[in-house]
Amino acid sequence: MTRSTDTIAALASGFGRSGVAVVRISGAGSRFVLETMVGGLPEPRRLSLRPISDPATGELLDRGLVAWFPGPHSFTGEDAAEFHLHGSRAVIAAVLAAVTGLPDCRVAEPGEFTRRAFLAGKLDLSSVEGLADLIDAETEAQRRQALRQMDGALAQRVENWRGRLLHALALAEAELDFVDEADVPEDLLGEALVDAASVRGEIAVELAKGRGGERLREGFTVVITGPPNAGKSTLLNALAHRPAAIVSPIPGTTRDIIEVHCDLGGLPVVLVDTAGLRDTRDPIEQEGVDRARARAATADLVLRLSAIDSPPELPCQDDAGVLHVCTKADLGTTTDGRGLVISALTGAGLDELLAAIRERAAGALGGGQALITRERHRHALTDTVEALDRAASAAEQRLPAELIAEDLRLAARALGRVTGRVDVDDVLDRIFSSFCIGK
Ligand SMILES: Nc1nc2c(c(=O)[nH]1)N(C=O)[C@@H](CNc1ccc(C(=O)N[C@@H](CCC(=O)O)C(=O)O)cc1)CN2
Numbered sequence: 068m069t070r071s072t073d074t075i076a077a078l079a080s081g082f083g084r085s086g087v088a089v090v091r092i093s094g095a096g097s098r099f100v101l102e103t104m105v106g107g108l109p110e111p112r113r114l115s116l117r118p119i120s121d122p123a124t125g126e127l128l129d130r131g132l133v134a135w136f137p138g139p140h141s142f143t144g145e146d147a148a149e150f151h152l153h154g155s156r157a158v159i160a161a162v163l164a165a166v167t168g169l170p171d172c173r174v175a176e177p178g179e180f181t182r183r184a185f186l187a188g189k190l191d192l193s194s195v196e197g198l199a200d201l202i203d204a205e206t207e208a209q210r211r212q213a214l215r216q217m218d219g220a221l222a223q224r225v226e227n228w229r230g231r232l233l234h235a236l237a238l239a240e241a242e243l244d245f246v247d248e249a250d251v252p253e254d255l256l257g258e259a260l261v262d263a264a265s266v267r268g269e270i271a272v273e274l275a276k277g278r279g280g281e282r283l284r285e286g287f288t289v290v291i292t293g294p295p296n297a298g299k300s301t302l303l304n305a306l307a308h309r310p311a312a313i314v315s316p317i318p319g320t321t322r323d324i325i326e327v328h329c330d331l332g333g334l335p336v337v338l339v340d341t342a343g344l345r346d347t348r349d350p351i352e353q354e355g356v357d358r359a360r361a362r363a364a365t366a367d368l369v370l371r372l373s374a375i376d377s378p379p380e381l382p383c384q385d386d387a388g389v390l391h392v393c394t395k396a397d398l399g400t401t402t403d404g405r406g407l408v409i410s411a412l413t414g415a416g417l418d419e420l421l422a423a424i425r426e427r428a429a430g431a432l433g434g435g436q437a438l439i440t441r442e443r444h445r446h447a448l449t450d451t452v453e454a455l456d457r458a459a460s461a462a463e464q465r466l467p468a469e470l471i472a473e474d475l476r477l478a479a480r481a482l483g484r485v486t487g488r489v490d491v492d493d494v495l496d497r498i499f500s501s502f503c504i505g506k
């Protein structure tokens with residue numbers, strides 16, 4: 068049903084009512100769509116105001132801006148078109164129905180425009196991922212990282228490494244060709260191994276930088292824990308600036324995990340409210356407590372709350388993953404050694420708490436210069452380093468040059484997975500299925 072030769076159409080702008088909505092079309096039938104719905108092809112790559120009508124009935128559907136992008140110089144590489152419409156549900160629905168009613172035209176699958184752009188060689192796989200991240204970016208730091216990757220920062224670096232490894236491989240193979248001859252020009256294999264070692268070193272530096280790039284995509288997770296009634300939900304609401312969680316004086320109010328995405332000075336932080344930790348006979352509350360413990364175990368940072376008018380859980384020593392917070396400061400004064408002191412009621416201490424979270428997040432997310440932004444990249448680069456290590460140890464053991472060449476080949480191949488030069492089929496569906504429709 069979903070042929071790659073079909074002409075595809077989709078709403079590219081957000082769903083629901085908007086000022087202007089963009090319907091995108093790509094494929095060989097784009098020309099026919101324009102001829103039948105706007106009476107001809109407008110000037111390429113310019114917006115032209117045109118009446119848009121239903122080809123079946125001739126009824127006017129909207130008066131909008133229309134663009135024509137003849138292939139191969141389009142986003143997908145195919146003939147493509149756009150309708151910039153008045154953004155009502157009715158106009159969008161009518162235009163999409165009209166387009167997809169034409170022969171060999173259908174609604175696009177999620178990510179299908181970008182998939183076609185990739186298959187046409189317009190984007191490499193890491194740029195596709197960067198594009199997906201750019202669409203999902205919620206904060207400034209995420210936008211910068213995504214744009215850098217979309218623009219090829221990772222691809223260029225990986226292609227540089229791969230080119231050098233392919234050169235080293237060529238040297239190793241040349242040595243193979245020379246084995247039977249008396250005068251091997253130089254130590255070709257030795258030179259190949261020196262080059263490979265320098266590539267290995269550069270990749271290892273990137274791998275050693277930590278998971279800042281991956282964390283920046285996902286957000287720095289801060290889990291609020293503590294006994295019932297400590298003021299966890301109240302703190303979440305105060306930091307989120309909205310009543311995301313129910314607050315009440317009854318201990319055991321929160322059961323489900325509640326997540327709020329925040330922008331802390333450009334850094335993505337996911338704040339998580341959890342059930343108060345206590346032993347309980349209520350099976351539903353117990354499930355909440357179990358979930359709270361599990362979530363805290365995977366947090367980047369745990370805020371361990373205790374109210375000033377209840378005994379603290381000693382000791383209150385902060386460590387890399389835990390910050391102790393004493394809540395309800397407006398109710399008392401004995402705060403010695405109980406960590407940061409706040410009152411969600413008066414707002415006291417909240418700025419200090421936010422600064423402490425931001426500082427930890429900034430440390431964990433790195434300087435925003437990471438090349439590795441996904442586990443997929445980390446895997447491929449780790450495989451590359453392992454193959455290069457095998458090549459080096461084979462050389463040390465004076466094993467046949469064929470074996471060394473084979474490991475160099477495997478190393479280059481692992482790098483090729485990052486940009487999608489090799490082994491793409493298994494990752495394509497995974498990457499494109501995370502796209503929204505119209506991209
Ligand atoms: N209206 C509209 N805005 C948009 C997009 C779009 O498709 N439509 N984009 C969609 O993501 C982004 C812009 N990205 C684009 C990337 C390449 C081409 C393109 O036509 N490339 C051709 C020609 C390049 C040129 O002549 O400068 C090519 O690569 O051959 C268009 C948009 C964001 N804004």
Ligand SMILES: Nc1nc2c(ncn2[C@@H]2O[C@H](COP(=O)(O)OP(=O)(O)OP(=O)(O)O)[C@@H](O)[C@H]2O)c(=O)[nH]1
Nearest residue numbers: 295296297298299300301315319320321343411412
């Ligand atoms: N005076 C004062 N009361 C507070 C403060 N923060 C929370 N409270 C009150 O403490 C009670 C419990 O607050 P919650 O935020 O629901 O506490 P919780 O830790 O989420 O409780 P559970 O969901 O039951 O685990 C509510 O009545 C809040 O209004 C504060 O800073 N000062």
Ligand SMILES: [Mg+2]
Nearest residue numbers: 299300320321
């Ligand atoms: Mg609560």
